[in-house]
Amino acid sequence: MPLDAATLLAKARTCLALERAALTATARGLDEDFVSVVRAVEATVDAGGKLILSGVGKNAPIAQKIAGTLNSIGVPSCFLDATQALHGDLGLCAAGDLAILLSNSGATQEMLRLLPLFERFGLKTVALTGAPASELARSTDYRLVYRAPREACPLALAPTASTTAALALGDALAMVLLESRGLTREDFARYHPAGTLGMTLLLRVKDIMRTGAGCPVLPEKKTSVQGAIFAMTKAKAGAVALVDAKGRLTGIFTDGDFRRSALTGGSAFLTTPVSAFMTKGGKTVPAGALAVEALKIFQQLKISDLFAVDGQGRPTGYIDVQDLPKLKIL
Numbered sequence: 001m002p003l004d005a006a007t008l009l010a011k012a013r014t015c016l017a018l019e020r021a022a023l024t025a026t027a028r029g030l031d032e033d034f035v036s037v038v039r040a041v042e043a044t045v046d047a048g049g050k051l052i053l054s055g056v057g058k059n060a061p062i063a064q065k066i067a068g069t070l071n072s073i074g075v076p077s078c079f080l081d082a083t084q085a086l087h088g089d090l091g092l093c094a095a096g097d098l099a100i101l102l103s104n105s106g107a108t109q110e111m112l113r114l115l116p117l118f119e120r121f122g123l124k125t126v127a128l129t130g131a132p133a134s135e136l137a138r139s140t141d142y143r144l145v146y147r148a149p150r151e152a153c154p155l156a157l158a159p160t161a162s163t164t165a166a167l168a169l170g171d172a173l174a175m176v177l178l179e180s181r182g183l184t185r186e187d188f189a190r191y192h193p194a195g196t197l198g199m200t201l202l203l204r205v206k207d208i209m210r211t212g213a214g215c216p217v218l219p220e221k222k223t224s225v226q227g228a229i230f231a232m233t234k235a236k237a238g239a240v241a242l243v244d245a246k247g248r249l250t251g252i253f254t255d256g257d258f259r260r261s262a263l264t265g266g267s268a269f270l271t272t273p274v275s276a277f278m279t280k281g282g283k284t285v286p287a288g289a290l291a292v293e294a295l296k297i298f299q300q301l302k303i304s305d306l307f308a309v310d311g312q313g314r315p316t317g318y319i320d321v322q323d324l325p326k327l328k329i330l
Helices: 005-029 032-046 059-072 109-121 135-139 161-180 185-190 195-202 225-235 255-264 291-301
Strands: 051-054 077-079 098-103 124-129 142-145 217-219 239-243 249-254 284-286 305-309 315-320
Touching (some): 005 161, 032 142, 032 161, 051 059, 051 109, 059 077, 059 098, 098 109, 109 124, 109 135, 217 225, 225 249, 239 305, 239 315, 249 255, 284 291, 291 305
Parallel strands (some): 051 077, 051 098, 098 124, 217 239
Antiparallel strands (some): 239 249, 305 315
């Protein structure tokens, strides 16, 4: 008989609670062994080596994901299929590399079979396991131990809480390495050039700003409120940049400034010099800055218009906050 909705939800919540318990136990159990592995990875990478991860069954995709995460932060890593390793793939191993072997029981024969081969090739080894007293844990140079007191599987057979804990511990290793190695957003962007993430991290202000007719720039001393409104309307922009005789930004006049001038400027406000109502100086962003920096300014100051400037403070482009969703960086 199919389970009713309430029972289905209760069982799902029990599964999640068991996996959460594994993560909590793993976090509490971290000790100097974790620090030793971090140091070993740093030493390996600094010496020009790479990480080799291997696991079988459900641990194979976990090992692949950890390797992918490490690659994404500039730690060269690869996945080694335990079976193919015995048929030629050991050729990717080199002296000075570090191998991380995943096995919940620490008794997986494929992993134990690889140990002497790695030693022959001059590799150091790490056991990523849930069994600290196992043969694998005793035989490797380093240990990463997770705790999964109970699998989330009601039959206690399918790897669930244990694989979640193994994956999370691999993520923890990668994120600690990211910070300890001082990886910057620019470094991260170099490893993620494609997709939305790559666009967000690699795009610069000069790549997204409006230029030419789309960036209204007028001389401050010769422009009236009416002239500024005309230029904004023609450019379909929410603001106009005002500049001095050398083309340097002196102020910004926005739609909001126009509404305020209409309320306080009297009947002749349209012919009043725009300098009477503009925002002097105004917030700008360097044209060479990352686009995400412009996004930060929009969010922090809660503004809708932003001008990009060159090294001399001359406006070179305009960004409307409404442009950002179309560029998929908001």
